[in-house]
Amino acid sequence: MPAGKVDYDLTTFFPLFSSYIYRLCSDVVSIQYATKSVLCDFEADNVVYLELRSTPRAVPTALPPITKTDYVDAILATIKAHNGGPGPLHTTLILSIDRRSTLEDALDTVDIAIARRAQGVVGIDLCGDPSKGTVSDLRPAFTKAHTAGLGVCVHFGEIPSADASELEEMLSWQPHRIGHAIYMPGEIKDEVRRRALGVELCLSCNVHAKMLPKGGGLEEHHFGEWCKDGRGAVVALCTDDVGVFCSPLSQEYYLAAKHFKLEQGDIQRLCEDMVGIVFAEEAEKDRLRDLYLQWFHQI
Secondary structure (H helix, E strand, O other), X not given: OOOOOOOOOHHHHHHHHHHHHHHHOOOHHHHHHHHHHHHHHHHHOOOOEEEEEEOOOOEOOOOOOEOHHHHHHHHHHHHHHHHOOOXXXXXXXXXXXXXXXXXXXXXXXXXXXXXOHHHOEEEEEEEOOOOOXXXXXXXXXXXXXXXXXXXXXXXXXOOOOOOHHHHHHHHOOOOOEEEEOOOOOHHHHHHHHHHOOEEEEOHHHHHXXXXXXXXXXXXXXXXXXXXXXXXXXXXXXXXXXXXXXXXXXXXXXXXXHHHOOOOHHHHHHHHHHHHOXXXXXXXXXXXXXXXXXXXXXXO
């Protein structure tokens, strides 16, 4: 990784988006250009299934002005065009809700997700600065999403100050997957296992952003605890964010294999188990299982 490129922490990471990325992606052309670039990068990394995440936002200063729905439609149109190509990558979209959002704004995002399910929106995510916002205020939005049959995932236990009451609140939303999951008391871990939730883990992000206890390195990452736990939870290796921490998904698998002594069978199990927690129809899950079966037979 380039020196000085990945020295973001939770204090500097979020302003990167508000100060630069959002200003650069400020019209339909730039939004679609950025989306296509991301899809091409993942396809070049041999990714075959991608759930892209984005926080819908209006851009009233654009010409013409962009609504939240326009923003989502611009991304979906780019995804549709790319999915229609010859490559094996299939992409869907998760709409993110920032922890600082008002309930009105969060409900609006859920309504857009419900209205665009047929076009490829598969879920709702809770994201944003974990030190900001009162997540309980957003419960009705996530309840509505769950009732509508959308996949629900939440950024979870990212900082030491995430107390048990906040984690219990988010678990009450019945999420299908939790992300990062660094700081959790034992009883919360047991509940995650009991529910067999998906646990989305991001090695490079957590290490370079110094999110781990005492600034731990890869060897101290909790991937080691969850990957070979065998007590219900399903681990998914993810990237968050490739453009910031310069580590594509293939690199995350390499790091996991290297630092946690994973053998081919471990990696195969990791890939195959993950299929069960994606926000996709059974036909897509069958496609992924068939692809993995072909790949691992060729090794």
